[in-house]
Amino acid sequence: MNVAIQRGPSKRRVHVFIVSDGTGGTAERVISAVLVQFKRIKPIFKRFPYIKTKEQIDNILARAEKREGIVIYSVVSQELRNWIDSEKTERNVLTVDLLGPLMERMAKLWNMIPAFHPGLFRGPAEESIRLAESIDFTLKHDDGDGIETLGRADIIIIGVSRTSKTPTSLYLSCNNNLKVANVPIIPNVEPPKKIFTLKRRKVGLTIAPERLAFIRRKRLKYAGSTDYINLAAIRKELEYSHEIFRQINGLQVIDVTNSSIEEIAGNILKGGRGK
Numbered sequence: 001m002n003v004a005i006q007r008g009p010s011k012r013r014v015h016v017f018i019v020s021d022g023t024g025g026t027a028e029r030v031i032s033a034v035l036v037q038f039k040r041i042k043p044i045f046k047r048f049p050y051i052k053t054k055e056q057i058d059n060i061l062a063r064a065e066k067r068e069g070i071v072i073y074s075v076v077s078q079e080l081r082n083w084i085d086s087e088k089t090e091r092n093v094l095t096v097d098l099l100g101p102l103m104e105r106m107a108k109l110w111n112m113i114p115a116f117h118p119g120l121f122r123g124p125a126e127e128s129i130r131l132a133e134s135i136d137f138t139l140k141h142d143d144g145d146g147i148e149t150l151g152r153a154d155i156i157i158i159g160v161s162r163t164s165k166t167p168t169s170l171y172l173s174c175n176n177n178l179k180v181a182n183v184p185i186i187p188n189v190e191p192p193k194k195i196f197t198l199k200r201r202k203v204g205l206t207i208a209p210e211r212l213a214f215i216r217r218k219r220l221k222y223a224g225s226t227d228y229i230n231l232a233a234i235r236k237e238l239e240y241s242h243e244i245f246r247q248i249n250g251l252q253v254i255d256v257t258n259s260s261i262e263e264i265a266g267n268i269l270k271g272g273r274g275k
Contacts, residue, residue: 011042015069017060019084024049025129027074027098051075054083064093071095076103076114131177138173141181142166150194153181155268158195158248159205160185160241161228162215164256164264168205171265185241187227196248203268204245208257209235 016031018024024047035043048060057080064071071093075081081100088095103114140146141153143166150156155178157165165182172178183195195202209231216229227233245251254267 011040013042013044015064015067016043016045017064017069017071018045018047019051019057019060019071019073019075020047020049021051021075021077021080022049023130024074027072030074030098031072031096051080054080057084058087061087061091061093065091069093072098074098075100127177131174134173134177134179135170137179138169138181141179142169144183144192146181147183147192147194150181150183150192151198151200152179153200154178155180155201155203156195156198157182157203157205157268158185158191158241158244158251160212160237162212162219163205163207164259164261165205167261168264168268171261172268175265176269185237185244187233187237187240191244202248202251204241204248204251204253205256205264206238206241206245206253207255209238211257212238 016035018027018031020027028045028047032043032045035041046063048056051057051060061071061084063069071084071088073081073084073095075084075097076099081097084095085097087093106112107114137146137152141150155169155172157169157180159165159182161184165184169180169182172180183192185191213229213231213234216234220229227237245253252268252271254264256264259267
């Protein structure tokens with residue numbers, strides 16, 4: 001016996017372009033809360049954060065027109081909101097202003113002029129997302145990994161093995177919401193060119209040879225007579241790292257001998273030279 005299967009109505013795909021001069025996270029959560037009430041709508045979100053120019057807006061409106069999408073914008077700038085309002089008709093694009101009407105209502109109610117500064121609000125959820133992104137970046141850029149995206153780092157830490165690069169990177173990331181990359185300096189190996197050319201905050205970590213030898217011996221399961229724990233070899237390794245340091249413009253050098261991770265991170269944040 002054949003049984004007819006009744007299928008429910010298919011969902012309508014709607015392209016939702018979220019425009020913000022901040023992160024756009026708040027706008028996306030608001031529109032998501034609204035769209036969930038429309039069961040037959042399947043939204044396809046595309047977020048455009050930190051929008052600053054009319055040219056950027058024109059490009060987004062053109063894409064929305066092509067996709068027959070809707071533009072949801074959370075923009076503080078009066079100039080940019082006016083631009084979107086004037087351009088939407090020419091391009092036949094549906095737009096929704098999340099902030100403008102509410103700000104105007106509040107301004108009239110309290111007889112005050114808004115600050116018009118984007119990005120002032122950071123809710124707990126948004127801060128948590130940004131922290132998770134920073135930690136994820138730091139983990140993916142540990143010990144020389146992720147060189148192709150090194151330029152996205154807030155801080156790049158450089159140094160030989162066992163100078164506390166990894167724990168310092170994670171401390172800065174977890175406690176200060178920073179994207180930190182660390183790159184090892186290896187004897188007789190030319191470091192990545194990007195550490196010389198990128199215009200990012202860079203920090204070189206150094207340490208007393210005797211202290212480094214002590215730390216490495218403690219970390220090794222078998223204290224063999226390798227160059228890794230040989231004091232003379234360690235001196236040469238540190239000399240090589242100092243040669244690299246001298247070639248990097250604006251490098252902050254910190255001596256981490258007998259310093260805790262908290263102290264190293266504090267010196268990096270202060271911009272000091274450390275101990």
